[in-house]
Amino acid sequence: MKKVKVSKKLIATTLATLLLGSSTAFAAYNVVAGPQANGTGVTPLGWTVTPAGKQLSLGEKPFGGVVSPDHQYLIVSNDGVGPQSLQVVDIKQEKVVQTISYNSPESLYIGVAFSPDGKKLYASAGDNQKIRVYNFDNGTLTEQSPILMKDQNNTNFYPTGVTVSPDGKFLYVANNMNKSVSQIDLSSGQISATIPVGKDPYMVLVSHDGNSLYVTNWGESSVSVLDIKSLTVKKTISVGLHPNALAENPVNGLVYAANSDSDEISVVDSQSQQVVQTISLAPYRNAPTGSTPDALAVSQDGKTLYVANAGNNDIAVVDLGDGATRTEATVKGLIPTAWYPTGVYLSGDGKLMVLNAKGLGAGPNPKHTFNLWTPESQYIGSLVKGTMSFIDLPDNQQLKEYTRQVEDNNKVYKAEGEGWFSKLNGNNDFPIPQYADQHSPIKHVIYVVKENRTYDQVFGDMGKGNGDPNLTLFGKDVTPNLHKLANQFVLLDNFYSNGEVSDNGHEWVTAAQSNDHMEKGWPIDYSFSRKSQLDPEAINTKEGRIWANANRSGVSFRDYGEYINWWSSYDKTKGRTPDDPSIGNNFDPNYAGWDINTSDLTRYNEWENEFKQFDQNGNLPQLETVYLPDDHTAFTAPGKRTPQAYVATNDYALGKLVDTVSHSKYWKDTAIVVVEDDPQDGPDHVSASRTEALVISPYTQTGKVDSTLYSQVSMVRTVEMILGMKPMTQFDAAAIPMLNAFTNHPNFKSYSVEQPKYPLDQLNGQPAPAPAATQSSQASDDFSKPDTGSADSHNRELWKGIKGDQPYPESKN
Structure with missing residues (x-):
């Protein structure tokens, strides 16, 4: 029984016929993920669920x-x-x-x-x-x-x-x-x-x-x-x-x-x-x-x-x-x-x-609360x-x-008109290869993973695309670089997380699936008073994560923080080590993994040290995974930076990374893809699964809005196809590549980082900064004030919602 056969023939036929000689590969979708009006559903993968028989709601x-x-x-x-x-x-x-x-x-x-x-x-x-x-x-x-x-x-x-x-x-x-x-x-x-x-x-x-x-x-x-x-x-x-x-x-x-x-x-x-x-x-x-x-x-x-x-x-x-x-x-x-x-x-x-x-699945969650x-x-x-x-x-x-x-x-949605299949129109210079043996003009991918945001929280105030400014918490005055990048390159307003939380989200981002052990273990991990039984070995899938795929494919890679002491505690006497053996020695031991006390600017500085050496020596790895988790925040924990300060730091670090790459000799053949691990920390008027994502490259510098239904697995598949790697699972094999986000007419203009508009050292409990410096026109919460716990608040802090004023624990969330 066939569902979606992924082979050289499919890649050749599908991708070659998709490309119509313009910057748009196929028409945008009208479908969003979640329950549909007709009693069916659409998963973040873009797969439909049409359950047979009578349905009964459970817990x-x-x-x-x-x-x-x-x-x-x-x-x-x-x-x-x-x-x-x-x-x-x-x-x-x-x-x-x-x-x-x-x-x-x-x-x-x-x-x-x-x-x-x-x-x-x-x-x-x-x-x-x-x-x-x-x-x-x-x-x-x-x-x-x-x-x-x-x-x-x-x-x-x-x-x-x-x-x-x-x-x-x-x-x-x-x-x-x-x-x-x-x-x-x-x-x-x-x-x-x-x-x-x-x-x-x-x-x-x-x-x-x-x-x-x-x-x-x-x-x-x-x-x-x-x-x-x-x-x-x-x-x-x-x-x-x-x-x-x-x-x-x-x-x-x-x-x-x-x-x-x-x-x-x-x-x-x-x-x-x-x-x-x-x-x-x-x-x-x-x-x-x-x-x-x-x-x-x-x-x-x-x-x-x-x-x-x-x-x-x-x-x-x-x-x-x-x-x-x-x-x-x-x-x-x-x-x-x-x-x-x-x-x-x-x-x-x-x-x-x-x-x-x-x-x-999940529908909209405009009244998101952590209670x-x-x-x-x-x-x-x-x-x-x-x-x-x-x-x-x-x-x-x-x-x-x-x-x-x-x-x-279990097939991706067909686009409007002829959909995936149209007349062959050989675009041999398109950045996503049409054929299994064809090479992309993009030779390097920097894969940035961030933490826990929905689309509306950050991009609801863009003024274009499908956003709700009333739900925007970290708007343009907190995230000037994210907004500039989305405007200068491409705004993705129909992009979804395949996982619900960080535990399974990081699996989808790196392995293109979350296995049975993870899916039945993470809910315990996130109920706080209950103790998780997740086993790091049992969550490993047959094909492993993207690093194992790179090894199999002969693709050079370097990891910065992702799955570095993620499951095990960081012992300063032993140094940082990878939690996935397939990473091997291809990681920077001086780059911090999950640690709420380490600034993303510190992470950026360490990454920049190595990047400059690669730039000078001409040996940049084909794939880099870079973990920038500051947008997770420490909520309202006393003595910690405010949520806005954390997010602003994350924004500035990403902006500096893009600035650095775009002023290097590698800019002409590099793509920077940016994704959240999950959308658990906020509201969205379209779907609780919709999240923030970016694709940054001379080949995406169009300033357009791409409303194609993509997910984290689409991003994984895009990276794989650019670098000549085979899919790891049925999900990335069937995923829609991010074709509409790219063009075959590159714009090599560099990117200039925007300076922060919010104080990066602002601490919880301190007087709020002056409104002129901090207030976005769409901001809807003042994090310097005590949490009221109202059900219709837009970003009720997880820890305070459950534990009151107890200090925030320094552990993975």
């Missing part, structure tokens, strides 16, 4: 679920940033009949399981180090005393997946942070044994005969098989990368493990405990990864396997044969879902039930709500139609 991030033994109810575990919850869904009525909410620090995490008689429910509580216990009667949960996951060593178990033995005597728990599985004696509520397994165990499954316990080791490429009687590991089975979900065929006993980062299902023979088949979920032959299977269900007759592909927004229907023999399984078709399906279940009356973690515990919160981390789909099992004809719909959904 935030429904990651776990279980069907009651009588098939009358589905219990959902919502594991998001804000209030988490268990929801009881009446399957016949197709509605939520009970919600039990937990505010931080109380938590839930993925695992839910019924006792065989359906009278008890067990739910993992993640970093609360306990299993929640409930009585269940006629659709109502009543919470009882929990099972405490404690031992004499105060072990950080972090319970995740759970299952109950067929006789109802024991509960088995995957301890995600302890590389172990615990057996709990349900008669006493005590841990009776803990057995070491692989890295980051995720899900547990007891075989129908009660003899074996299967455990997926999420942080590696293996499944552990335990003997139930002896509680010993009898086999460790090698499977694909980062396995998560498990399911057993009720007819022949085959066990299926979903490999989230290799897009395949490993089929395990329960007798030999060996992989006997691997089912590919790639959408087309030789596709990069990105399908991200993360949930499984097998029909009672053993003939069909249903797989939730979180990355492709679909359910793959896998034909398993007659169910009695081990025939070669094949993907029969696809069913469209909402955004990021995380659960798939079968009802007793021929329906498929699907949990969708991100529903239809996560109020219904009016429009913080992007908790704004996106989950949904549930009730889908009649399709016949062959319906499945064919569904499959075509999925294939249409």
Whole structure:
């Protein structure tokens, strides 16, 4: 089944036919990301979601679920940033009949399981180090005393997946942070044994005969098989990368493990405990990864396997044969879902039930607030709500139609008129190559990553493009260089972040995807009182990040601050080191990574020292990644610079960087691309996912507005194509290159930095600067005054909104 085939032929055909001999490659789009009026949605990728069946609204991030033994109810575990919850869904009525909410620090995490008689429910509580216990009667949960996951060593178990033995005597728990599985004696509520397994165990499954316990080791490429009687590991089975979900065929006993980062299902023979088949979920032959299977269900007759592909927004229907023999399984078709399906279940009356973690996406958030515990919160981390789909099992004809719909959904939007394909008009000098073997006149790319801003916060006052000046907080008097750059080069007013926050945003910016481990871990990281279980190794995808791609492609690179002591703390005695091994020694150890106390001007000065040497010696790397995080700010923390001072410093540092490059010999063949890691820190009248971005080069110096729907992945793809690098995932492979932002008629005029208009050393608590020097005509907050916490404020400080006057912590956010 084809979706978007990315090959030399496609690059040659697509890009060559796009270019019409002018500075505009194709018409701007009219579509914006987010929920649409017709009940569909558009993701920041530009992919459509058209969920089949009836849709039911759920809580935030429904990651776990279980069907009651009588098939009358589905219990959902919502594991998001804000209030988490268990929801009881009446399957016949197709509605939520009970919600039990937990505010931080109380938590839930993925695992839910019924006792065989359906009278008890067990739910993992993640970093609360306990299993929640409930009585269940006629659709109502009543919470009882929990099972405490404690031992004499105060072990950080972090319970995740759970299952109950067929006789109802024991509960088995995957301890995600302890590389172990615990057996709990349900008669006493005590841990009776803990057995070491692989890295980051995720899900547990007891075989129908009660003899074996299967455990997926999420942080590696293996499944552990335990003997139930002896509680010993009898086999460790090698499977694909980062396995998560498990399911057993009720007819022949085959066990299926979903490999989230290799897009395949490993089929395990329960007798030999060996992989006997691997089912590919790639959408087309030789596709990069990105399908991200993360949930499984097998029909009672053993003939069909249903797989939730979180990355492709679909359910793959896998034909398993007659169910009695081990025939070669094949993907029969696809069913469209909402955004990021995380659960798939079968009802007793021929329906498929699907949990969708991100529903239809984020719409506008003009009343953005960081108060996560109020219904009016429009913080992007908790704004996106989950949904549930009730889908009649399709016949062959319906499945064919569904499959075509999925294939249409997972393609970039066609432009107006002839769209991507028009008459061949060979523009061999266009800066984005038309052919796989063609070289761009741009030889160097400087990729700048900044922090946490929406489009309207900065560019709402541009006076052109789609902006709302009423939402502009850091306008032209705080960011004179950003405004000048957007005016002198190109204003991108329909550009989106693929991630919601910094954790997954940096993954999208550097790896063109955020994997299953990251997507299910970052909401915990951002709920503050709850403790994250993100594992730096488990978030690594098959193709790695852009540095690994550069290495494979023979592209020279240098990293300044991005993924330098990002996950590990900075030890001055050891110096700065990269957190991604693929960076190797290609980084500046004197350049600061994440550190709110280091000014971006200090970062710029260090970068400039090396750039001048490269300029003098003629050896500038083809790719530089430069981290400038000052626009994150320290909010209103006493003694720290004001938010405006931080943003103004960031603006000045970027302006100086562009000035330096544009006055060097490398200006004629360099592009500087600038992107925010995420849009979480403010409002936007179009979409909470819309963010600030720039493309700066002689080949973009047009002064126009480009309203094409782009995202961070479009920027990654553009960098790859300019430098001759292959795509890393399905997402950058299918992304729209930033063609409309470029021209084949370069303007080599240099850029002159604008001096700051706001005092860069202004501190919180000091009297506000004179209005003539600081006030933008569109400024809407005075950060020198105490935060009122009103729901309609435009930039309520995250820390103060939750922690009051407690000092801001010096940790990654």
